């Protein structure tokens with residue numbers, strides 16, 4: 001090895017593997033073997049626990065849990081156009097669905113089961129299809145349904161989510177004013193529901209006064225969470241990366257300027273669990289299931305819910321949920337925290353929030369067993385000493401008189417056979433008074449904040465921030481890093497900001513969109529992307545950034561675009577329009593006819609935007625009043641109003657939205673989508689045919705002794721972008 005050169009351990013391991021040859025046989029070419037849906041310990045254990053009330057129900061349970069899971073999705077709630085989309089789904093999409101399923105199963109359309117509207121999901125916005133996710137992904141007749149699910153999911157208009165997983169956010173009953181904590185949030189399907197609930201009254205709150213703090217201990221999963229939540233474009237979300245069981249107390253500023261410990265109105269503890277409720281979706285769990293998983297998880301589950309209870313406001317609501325059926329991970333955890341709380345926490349009924357949902361009550365008696373379920377214990381005295389570190393006294397049911405006080409029967413056990421879903425456990429707790437073990441020491445936090453305060457950006461003599469690139473040792477580098485955490489800083493706008501003033505003037509921005517809530521992710525004079533977060537989120541960040549690992553916040557609202565035809569350096573971002581629109585004046589608005597909007601959206605070549613002369617006279621007239629630059633295209637329908645970011649060029653007008661959003665809007669407008677419809681099977685067939693033809697051609701050329709003249713694929717050089725187009729976003 002060369003001197004001074006360190007050996008890369010990963011490369012070395014890879015080299016070693018290559019030299020040793022393949023360790024495992026390559027099974028890719030072998031036929032796919034179905035997992036055996038059986039596990040003796042699982043069946044013995046749950047039969048022993050009597051999770052079903054009768055033998056007949058037990059048989060139904062076993063039959064159902066071995067079956068594949070239907071597909072479910074919900075229309076995301078707070079967008080104005082949600083109802084219009086639902087209407088399209090119920091008419092056009094389901095007609096196409098029936099046709100495709102009939103073709104797939106080769107039966108008459110009348111015999112195809114219609115999709116089921118989940119009766120307990122609010123406003124009839126969730127549906128269940130009698131197809132597995134695999135069916136949809138792999139069957140050609142279903143390609144349009146597949147395309148629909150993918151496009152609308154990416155556009156944020158629907159969410160594909162297990163039916164039972166939709167329940168915890170519903171029973172948490174989030175209001176737009178609530179401070180919400182999602183303790184174990186990734187990958188974020190429930191967080192998305194919490195955000196939607198926060199935005200449920202746009203007429204009342206342009207920006208909801210509440211917020212959602214979504215946290216997960218797993219850094220990589222935090223980014224999945226960011227990706228999932230981003231589709232909703234909410235300025236009221238903060239994503240953090242902590243162990244929830246030791247989540248730090250957060251500071252808040254009261255109206256009088258004093259500091260206090262922040263308490264949450266609503267907390268979701270969707271804790272890590274053994275996941276045996278998801279056996280229908282993840283059949284692999286059949287082979288791995290054993291009781292040790294539940295014993296191992298009980299401790300962290302208890303510590304998370306205990307910490308959640310401490311952070312809950314008196315009068316606040318906490319939902320504890322798992323996708324496990326095991327009482328060790330469910331009732332045993334809850335009885336522990338309820339006993340600790342000594343009446344300060346109360347289990348409450350939540351059935352009225354999910355009317356029509358079938359579930360069994362929580363268990364008040366259960367047994368413990370060895371890993372193989374060959375020995376059963378009804379009390380800790382029976383447990384051999386060798387198992388004392390695994391099976392703990394608190395896992396056994398409380399004595400009858402204590403059990404009677406805590407109402408475990410109010411928990412909800414959703415079993416697969418009750419309504420053809422996965423298995424799930426949900427419990428709702430209300431905090432009646434402070435907990436004796438709760439620590440609310442503000443002084444400590446204030447001192448810590450003062451000690452580790454993030455330095456303000458350095459300004460030059462004219463008050464401008466000094467470019468970070470000129471001072472590599474500058475403010476960003478000085479930021480205190482928590483445990484190797486490496487996120488860029490959150491730099492809020494100051495009182496005087498030249499960019500803000502320019503934006504305000506150009507877009508006639510109402511000052512109630514607080515400039516202090518605009519932020520960038522680096523200390524630089526030339527800001528690139530400008531994000532917006534709500535005022536409560538700003539305060540949360542400013543008060544606590546010394547203490548919490550922030551992964552993400554803010555919605556991209558303005559984007560720098562250099563363009564020689566406009567003096568204004570920022571264009572609008574479609575993501576942020578949902579918030580910024582309500583604060584913009586009329587200077588950059590164009591009310592547009594449906595046909596014009598369809599024409600603009602159908603233009604997929606950014607180098608050839610539609611000329612204004614092709615548009616309706618009213619649009620042309622309005623365009624001639626507007627200078628070059630970003631604008632808002634408004635379309636009003638009987639059912640909904642759409643706002644789309646546009647770009648007024650010197651002689652053109654274009655819509656500035658991505659492909660999935662384009663398809664979504666065209667769908668709402670009832671326009672032809674065939675241009676965007678991809679049949680991946682047809683494309684694969686064409687590609688295979690082309691490859692076969694090329695191979696045949698090459699073979700015959702070789703046979704004929706041709707001199708191998710190369711057919712050069714011509715690189716398609718795009719024509720130069722129209723000069724008045726903004727540079728595309730990076």
Ligand SMILES: C[S@@+](CC[C@H](N)C(=O)[O-])C[C@H]1O[C@@H](n2cnc3c(N)ncnc32)[C@H](O)[C@@H]1O
Nearest residue numbers: 184185186187188189190217218243244270272
């Ligand atoms: C059941 S999943 C949560 C699913 C999520 N609520 C949703 O609906 O998409 C449990 C999550 O807990 C996280 N987790 C595990 N231990 C944790 C801890 N100590 N603190 C915070 N999160 C934790 C895992 O990384 C995992 O993402």
